[in-house]
Amino acid sequence: MHAVVMRAFGPAENAEFVALPDPVPGPGEVVVRTRAAGVNYPDLLVVEGRYQHKPPLPFTPGKELAGEVLAVGEGVTAPAPGDRVMVQVEYGAFAEQVVARPEQCFLLPDAVPFDDAAAMGLVYQTAWFALRDRAGFRPGETVLVNGATGGVGLATIQLVKAFGGIALAGVTTPSKAQAALDAGADHVIDLSVDNLRDGLRAQVQAVTDGNGAEICIDMLGGDPFDAAMRALAWCGRMVVVGFAAGRIPEIKANYLLVKNIAVAGLQWSDYRDRTPALMAEAQAEIFRLYQEGRLKPAVMARLPLARMAEALALIRDRKVVGKIVLEA
Numbered sequence: 001m002h003a004v005v006m007r008a009f010g011p012a013e014n015a016e017f018v019a020l021p022d023p024v025p026g027p028g029e030v031v032v033r034t035r036a037a038g039v040n041y042p043d044l045l046v047v048e049g050r051y052q053h054k055p056p057l058p059f060t061p062g063k064e065l066a067g068e069v070l071a072v073g074e075g076v077t078a079p080a081p082g083d084r085v086m087v088q089v090e091y092g093a094f095a096e097q098v099v100a101r102p103e104q105c106f107l108l109p110d111a112v113p114f115d116d117a118a119a120m121g122l123v124y125q126t127a128w129f130a131l132r133d134r135a136g137f138r139p140g141e142t143v144l145v146n147g148a149t150g151g152v153g154l155a156t157i158q159l160v161k162a163f164g165g166i167a168l169a170g171v172t173t174p175s176k177a178q179a180a181l182d183a184g185a186d187h188v189i190d191l192s193v194d195n196l197r198d199g200l201r202a203q204v205q206a207v208t209d210g211n212g213a214e215i216c217i218d219m220l221g222g223d224p225f226d227a228a229m230r231a232l233a234w235c236g237r238m239v240v241v242g243f244a245a246g247r248i249p250e251i252k253a254n255y256l257l258v259k260n261i262a263v264a265g266l267q268w269s270d271y272r273d274r275t276p277a278l279m280a281e282a283q284a285e286i287f288r289l290y291q292e293g294r295l296k297p298a299v300m301a302r303l304p305l306a307r308m309a310e311a312l313a314l315i316r317d318r319k320v321v322g323k324i325v326l327e328a
Contacts, residue, residue: 298322
C-alpha cells in the first residue's frame with residue numbers, strides 16, 4: 001500500500017508519498033481500505049508540529065477516512081470484513097490502508113457515499129458537541145457562528161437549522177458569505193467591518209431585536225472572539241473551538257459576571273477517546289439527518305491522496321470553503 005509520510009515536522013510540502021507494507025490487524029484491531037479521507041485544519045497543525053498532540057516521527061497524518069473493512073484481529077466481532085465504515089483516528093488516515101480500533105469505526109448507511117462520509121466526521125461531531133453538550137442548545141435560540149465558512153462553521157450552521165435554531169454566520173471574507181447562506185444561515189455578520197468591537201454587536205442586535213445571540217460557537221479567537229463576547233445575550237454561552245485568527249484571547253471576568261455569561265472549551269478528540277458511546281450517539285444522529293436531507297457536507301474539492309500537501313496549502317492560505325477530500 002501507499003501512504004503519506006512526514007519524517008519531520010514542518011511544511012506540508014515536505015510530505016512524501018511512499019510504499020509501505022500492508023498492515024496486519026492485532027488483537028482488538030481492524031484494517032480499513034481507505035476510499036476517501038477528510039482534510040481538516042488540525043491536520044495542518046499536526047504536520048507543522050503546532051498541535052497539542054505530536055505523533056512520534058515518522059508518521060502518517062490524517063484524522064478521518066471512509067472505506068471498507070479488509071480484516072479484523074482476534075476478539076473483534078464488529079465491524080466485519082466488507083463493512084462500509086467511517087473511521088476517526090488521532091493520526092494515520094492519509095494511507096491506502098489504516099489500522100483502527102472498533103470503537104473508532106462507525107457503520108455507514110448505504111445512502112452515504114464515501115466522499116460525503118469522509119467529510120461528515122470531525123467537523124459535524126465538533127459542531128454537534130459544541131451545540132448539544134457544551135452550549136446546551138435549545139430550539140429557537142440564536143447562534144452566532146464565528147468562522148462560518150470553514151468546515152466546522154458550515155456544519156454548525158446546518159445543525160443549528162436542523163435542531164430548530166436561528167443561525168448567524170460570522171464571516172471574515174464577505175465574498176465567501178454565499179456559502180454560509182447556502183448552508184442555511186439566516187443572516188450574515190460581517191467580521192471585516194471597521195471598529196469590530198462595536199460593529200459586530202450592532203449587527204447582531206439589529207437581527208435579534210436588540211437581544212443579542214444566546215450562543216456563539218467561535219473558531220477564530222482574536223478580535224472576533226472579543227467582539228462576540230459583547231454581542232451575547234443575557235445568560236449567553238460562548239464555546240471556544242479554535243484560534244484560526246491567530247491570537248488566543250483573554251477573557252474579562254466582569255463580562256461573565258454582569259451578563260451571567262458562561263464560556264466553555266471544546267476539545268473534540270477527548271470525546272472520541274473518553275466517551276465513545278456518546279460519540280456513536282452523535283454520529284448516528286448526524287447520519288440520520290443526512291438521510292433526511294437536512295445535512296449535506298460542502299466538499300469544495302476532491303484530490304488524489306498523493307496531493308495532501310496541496311490540500312493543506314489551500315487550508316493554510318485560507319482558500320478553502322467547507323472541506324477537501326482526498327481519494328485513494
